[in-house]
Amino acid sequence: MPVEPNYFQQYQHADIDELADVIGELLQNPITVEDADHKLIAYSSHGESTDEARWSTIMGRRVPEKVLTRLWKDGVFQELLTQDDPVHIPAKDEIGLGKRVAIAIRRGSDVLGYIWAQEVNRPITREDDEILRQAARVAVSRLIQRQGKRKAEEQRRKEFLWELLLGNHSSEAVIRQKADTLQMQLPTSYLICIIEAAGARLDQYLYPLLMRDKLLWVVDGSQIILLIGLSEAKKDKSDVLIRKVEQFLADSLGKLEAHVTEGRQVIAGYGRDYKSYTDIVKSYREALHALKIKKLFPQENEGIHGYHELGIYRYLLQLKQWEEEQGYQNERLEKLRQYDRDNQTTLLTTLETFLDAAGKVNKTAERLHIHINTLSYRLRRIEEIIRVDLDNMNQRAALYLELKIAKLDGEQ
Amino acid sequence: MPVEPNYFQQYQHADIDELADVIGELLQNPITVEDADHKLIAYSSHGESTDEARWSTIMGRRVPEKVLTRLWKDGVFQELLTQDDPVHIPAKDEIGLGKRVAIAIRRGSDVLGYIWAQEVNRPITREDDEILRQAARVAVSRLIQRQGKRKAEEQRRKEFLWELLLGNHSSEAVIRQKADTLQMQLPTSYLICIIEAAGARLDQYLYPLLMRDKLLWVVDGSQIILLIGLSEAKKDKSDVLIRKVEQFLADSLGKLEAHVTEGRQVIAGYGRDYKSYTDIVKSYREALHALKIKKLFPQENEGIHGYHELGIYRYLLQLKQWEEEQGYQNERLEKLRQYDRDNQTTLLTTLETFLDAAGKVNKTAERLHIHINTLSYRLRRIEEIIRVDLDNMNQRAALYLELKIAKLDGEQ
DNA sequence: AGTTTGTTTGTGAATTTTCACAAATGAAAA
DNA sequence: TTTTCATTTGTGAAAATTCACAAACAAACT
Known part of the structure; x- marks a missing residue:
């Protein structure tokens, strides 16, 4: 050489x-x-x-x-x-x-x-x-x-983001002013996104992506919290913007999962988009909520990251708490559980699968690996035992909610 | 003569x-x-x-x-x-x-x-x-x-019931003791039922029924509040008992509606059944809740009186309040409403009918008096516009809830 | 005027659902 | 042991759903 x-x-x-x-x-x-x-x-x-x-x-x-x-x-x-x-x-x-x-x-x-x-x-x-x-x-x-100067600026910007996330500022004007002094241009519309990975150097792996989109971010333990701007929120085109976020997440998660092979616990969630920067707390809380739900119901919310996509899961924790305050215990589900125990049946699982399949008997029977008539018999049985009409949307939705709430106890 | x-x-x-x-x-x-x-x-x-x-x-x-x-x-x-x-x-x-x-x-x-x-x-x-x-x-x-003596006793019993309803007593033992001194034998299991009629002499018309079942009751404005005993709550036979309550209500409402032809505002609701008499407050509140819901959604809850039958409507008020606290506004529904306004369509009604019919296209088309293909087209349109998958139970249930919550504003 | 766009309705075929009825199975009760 | 009961699976026919494709229509745009 x-x-x-x-x-x-x-x-x-x-x-x-x-x-x-x-x-x-x-x-x-x-x-x-x-x-x-x-x-x-x-x-x-x-x-x-x-x-x-x-x-x-x-x-x-x-x-x-x-x-x-x-x-x-x-x-x-x-x-x-x-x-x-x-x-x-x-x-x-x-x-x-x-x-x-x-x-x-x-x-x-x-x-x-x-x-x-x-x-x-x-x-x-x-x-x-x-x-x-x-x-x-x-x-x-x-x-x-x-670089030293730049780092110090970056540091001050991160501190500012933390202040925003924790809701320390109440006036929009003050926020805008402070952003100006820090030479940050706040996007007209934005949302908060959180990516969590067990033991990964999040900022390291995501560095190229963070640089590319010039994102403002802070690291909090195993989470990285991102302020993502949605440049131009024209009319009904918010879909396009959200899809940009999804694209970003796909990139990020892809990159991270390649690195974090061990626990493979890489999850992400984001809040709704806002324009006012006093609402950043909301978007942050929503992102945290989405993350929490994704941990509690991983299969049910696979591929879902946005708070707005959570559906009924958005309400679940709140409802659970409310039920507890009221001292409400669900007799219907308990009855089914009891029946299952007494007769070695699986009516509760059958019911849940049926509801998850939105009432499609075909899909349900397939997922349960049973004959369609068996399913039909079981459903009739369920209707008799807990005295419910599964053709009634109110009851169906209520049962669906109750089932998912019950799952929060790990009682299943 | x-x-x-x-x-x-x-x-x-x-x-x-x-x-x-x-x-x-x-x-x-x-x-x-x-x-x-x-x-x-x-x-x-x-x-x-x-x-x-x-x-x-x-x-x-x-x-x-x-x-x-x-x-x-x-x-x-x-x-x-x-x-x-x-x-x-x-x-x-x-x-x-x-x-x-x-x-x-x-x-x-x-x-x-x-x-x-x-x-x-x-x-x-x-x-x-x-x-x-x-x-x-x-x-x-x-x-x-x-009779005078009896009336005084009756009066003291009614006052006692009021105390129970308002939860003035915290100890079960004290309640039982006081019941003894008033020579009342409290049923082992009971529930609170409320019947409300606009301007009717409730106790008058119901007198025979009240006497027959020896019920304890008080009148509060246009409401009569009944303590209904469910004598023997054997095992899973609670259905039978509840049906007795329904029978009583059917009798009562029949009688009342015959008398109150004018406003025809006769509604009834009852709470869940309890054994402990410290829970009487709960049953009372539940009965009131059921009544409130029946006023807000008369058609949806026709023929339903029990709190336990309310389904999702049980949650609705709470959810509404929660959404307001969070400052949540439903973009999806608003988008549909906007579309309907812009194009003179009725997608929102279509969606609601579809959900109410638990996803049965046949029933939906029938109720809307439209061709089944028209319905299928509209549903496809809805899925496109608000970017929702109607085959997904989570989204379906969420939309159903959101729709009913929105109805609480009278925005419809 | 013609063109485009969104909506409604029709047709027909493949598939799914619903329902009634019957037979097979296995576990518990007599 | 037989009997009973709940459960599972099978068969077949009617009804409902899904899907693709096309025609008709009205309102808006060029």
């Missing part, structure tokens, strides 16, 4: 702009240096041949949004965030992006920024990768200070 | 026993006088020919229970209580009751007692009726004092 030369020996103390020029000279191509938030930090001054993406970046002092979106979509950033080596990116003419190479500037697992090298004057080969690796290493010290 | 002689002219100041003898002599038959509670007050002393019923009555100083039950069943008391004339009763050998004639002793609408004349020595004809009428009139003054 040949010993690579130390390209930046004599530039250890050069400032960041000088460094960009040096890299540019070594690679004979235009260089751009950005921080983790894609704000322009430095760029090489030689050479006029520049594509539209670089031009816009320099003029706007930030990488244009559409370029970022595209690169996230193509998985470029995912690569950059997860590996130490330079990433070679083919040209993407639709967004005015020429062929280039990029590398992340990182300290430990933190990404401080990126170095971009355009390929215009000459191709950048694998041999040049070491130059970029060294350049990234040298750039670290220049970015650390900036 | 011949002027009837005044048979009791010279006995105006005779005591009650003497009176019985006089009547006996006039009719040449054995006489028994009872108070309203069928306790023996006096009996004629001549003549040995006496049937088993009279003999038991005199020996036990009260009319035997089985005789009373039979006479109530045959409607004899109903007649006695509602008319001033003597009632001629055929022999009922199975209970040892010979042929006899009876008349109620009444002051105004209050029944103070009864005079019974057995037919053994000679038949008692219509001509003798006037003798009994006059005898009943003369007996009034002898029974008034007794």
